[in-house]
Amino acid sequence: MKIYVPADAAARALGADAVVQAITDEAARRGLSPRIIRNGSRGMIWLEPLVELETAEGRVAFGPFVPGDAAALFETPEAHPKALGLTEEIPYLKRQTRLTFARVGVIEPTALADYEAHGGLVGLRKALSMTGEQILDVVTQSGLRGRGGAGFPTGIKWKTVANAPADQKYIVCNADEGDSGTFADRMLMEGDPLSLIEGMVIAGIGCGATRGYVYIRSEYPDAIAVMNRAVATARDAGLLGDAVLGSGFAFDIEVRVGAGAYVCGEETSLLNSLEGQRGVVRAKPPLPALEGFMGKPTVVNNVLSLATVPVIFARGAEYYRDFGIGRSRGTMPLQIAGNVQFGGLFETAFGLSLGEIVNDIGGGTATGRPVKAVQVGGPLGAYFPPSMFDTPFGYEEFGAKEGLIGHAGIVVFDDNTDMLAMARFAMEFCAIESCGKCTPCRIGSVRGAETLDRIAAGDATAVPLLKDLCQTMKLGSLCALGGFTPYPVLSALTHFPDDFACHKEAAE
Template identity: 45%
Template sequence: MPKTVVKVGLASCGVAAGAVPIYETLTGILAGREDVEIKKVGCIGLCYMEPIVEVERDGKSIAYGKVDTAMAREIAESHVERGEIVLRGVILDPESKACENERMDSQVRIVLRNSGLIDPEKIEEYLAHDGYKALEKALSMTPIQVIDEVLASGLRGRGGAGFPTGLKWKFANGAKGDKKYFVCNADEGDPGAFMDRSVLESDPHSIIEGMAIGAYAIGSDEGIIYCRAEYPLAIKHLNVALEQARKKGFLGKNILGSGFSFDIHIKEGAGAFVCGEETAMIASIEGRRGMPRPRPPFPANSGVFGKPTNINNVETIANIPWIMMHGAAKFAEYGIGKSRGTKVFALAGKIKKGGLAEVPMGMPLREVIFSVAGGIAENKKFKAVQLGGPSGGCIPESLLDTPVDYESINATGAIMGSGGMVVMDETTCIVDVAKFFLAFVQKESCGKCPFCRIGTKRMLEILERITEGKGVMEDLDTLLDLAHQVKEGSLCGLGQTAPNPVMTTLKYFREEYEAHIRDKKCPAKVCTSLIHYVIDPAACIGCTKCARNCPVSCIAGEVKKPHVIDDEKCIRCGQCKKVCPVGAISVE
């Protein structure tokens, strides 16, 4: 009799949502059952539905979302024991109209092909899903044949720049050197981005296999995974996977009897955003301060310790085994124009369904946000989407039919970036958003270039004045002038793209900046210096809840009589509005 398999999502999102007690509850009930297997799996992408439990029984697979310990017991006792599905918790069911069927059906899962399906700490499960067969196939080809296959696929770097991966490998292959390095960029510093972390946590062997294939193609015997130390679970799973791969002969000397030798080690980064830039990363790997250097020479000719080096990010590498197994033509069937394959997005912000989604290149932004991500939370009005992180830009509603491809996104003034997608609604202040991202890049600037170090600081000061109601119209021209100077005078991608959030918001939302300056008002009612909390005396019932919850005691009034807010003492925390039972408090 086939075993019943119970899978519990224990990636970072699942753990944060409380999946560990769910796993412990299920193991406590089902421990010792020879007919039941309980597995720890990674993230399937439905992060907003965590904790997630999937049950495979009688040839059917049913997934449950937002599982608590009570539901876990019910799943064990009803579904696992008797085959009775717990209908109230079902989110995925191929035989019914479960709430998440459409989201998963709209995706093409290449990078995320194993995420949420296999135990990331068991190489046997990766092997059962054709793991390392792509490496075996690549080793039967010549390095140039492997590179030609990647070139034919049209795969471009998923770290943001979109440079053709096969061409990058070709340069590294042709570089002269007695040693070469193959580096995986797992730094992922963009706020709102968590694609790479999830892949490393959920399917680490796909990265090891992809790196081994790439190393063979360029002639490298040493690989480095540069991963930020803030990803402890990813690093743990990588270390386990590396040791397993060595024991199975997929890493080390004379891999699969081919004569090719290659091994990988992990370099933990300290979380500097600038180290996502290739040359700054190389400096960090070498034990120096992470600061960019001029190019040329390019890493392909002079990288880690002056040796030829190839650097690809996690998502790029995760595509490689699939391409080698299924062929370049199959990969190129997805996408449009010069952007082939799929793209993984981390969906965050004011949306109903946050998490990960892998969609074909060319899908319109509108479909990603309103279909895949479920639309705007609380049915509020869409305002903008920040694409590309701090290096990207804000795209307005008028451009939501823009297809997700490198050239089309670049034409809006934003960039594809690594795949962070932060959605904003009508309650978001666009000036405040620009200030947030600029504050981030200003803090993360390595300080090497005066334009980046000082220019971003001056821009941030102007934005702070505007949000405090102290701005003047001339500030807008000054912001644009500084933005162009920072872009043109900075050495690396961080400085060159740092002004993008300011430039795109000024381009598409200039009237909101002008309202802050001219009217001394924040249309979104976010900037605390430009708003006031007011109690409507006709609506106030004098319950005293607002006064009792005010942290600075700025609300006065007698029981069952209208209350008043002392505007000078008010810190604009909004607590009074949250607790008012009759909605008598408004923001002006």
């Protein structure tokens, strides 16, 4: 008898450990010894803790499970009050296109045999039979772009590193997932860490790098622990070390932990931190692809970008490229959060409209009130009103409307939200998290918060000052923190003018 209970941080926060203890105790009272497997989360957070029971027909889901539900699990499971039917038939899960997250919630995260049984290592074995140039061509042809920020083409970045002359090259995974409303990196590392390792090894083969680092934010203790176990498992099995899978290629990985600075999600700040220096932005050029970690050519990619690489090699560049729209190819793990009925992870091809994502997949607000705004791309993303919900989910499509996809965090707000207060939060966030390198970011964010306070107090003359300040920040910052903070501020002012006018009227 196999029972699956997620060890994912979100599931644990909602009581998964207590559920495991209750199931264990109930089984002992009945003289049973089921095998309880701690898997990753399927991503349906409103159903966590989600317990799955393996049956002849497939895995059956129960949730949200509480300790008091344990007894009925051993009696007539089909009549259990929390029974949801076959897991794969749950509508939210069934309508997804799971490529990057195909194994998350399905396998035991660090069990190599389980990983291989579900398609793991197919891509790496293919890559080991290819030349570096062939590997780079596959990645380029797939259309894969960075999944953590600007959406830079992965193949171009890899080719730049591969062509740079150097005695040492590096692959660095940016797992400093700090944007509000994002959790896909954490879920992937906790639920399928070997896919990230496999992707990094393939990147190493293609670029001629022999060393990799996974830089994880300190606020992710579970992900850190799982990644360290996965690296040890991979090393013991010969996936890492002097001869990857018995080949002539050497590659090893080390997990490094950040110290909690949001700016270290920016690649050059991350590299400084990785080197033991203060996490501040570096001026570019030189690009990290030419002078990165320790001054050597370095690939810096997001967790989702690297974990998608094995899928591309296992199924082919054309297969992956056939999903999506325009220059946004493949799938994107959407992270739906905030005031929303069905919050969680939903992987689908690029191209759905924002309205479909929020109202159809997310089910609208959890409060039942009308949606007022949606912020996409973390705390630096623009606020989109319902009138812009026809915008297709794609990099260029969002960019054309002064927005960004970023890491695909989607945060929903209802009509009770004060958008002036949200705009001020963006400025205050930048002021707190700025590394201080750039004057527009360091000083502009402080002045911006003060200017918003003036508007809140009824000073209408502060509005044009705020607009000018935002334009200066956009043009003068070295990294996204200062350069993109104006986007939520200006979008709030543009699309929700009444929220700014009402403060003025109140003051008068």
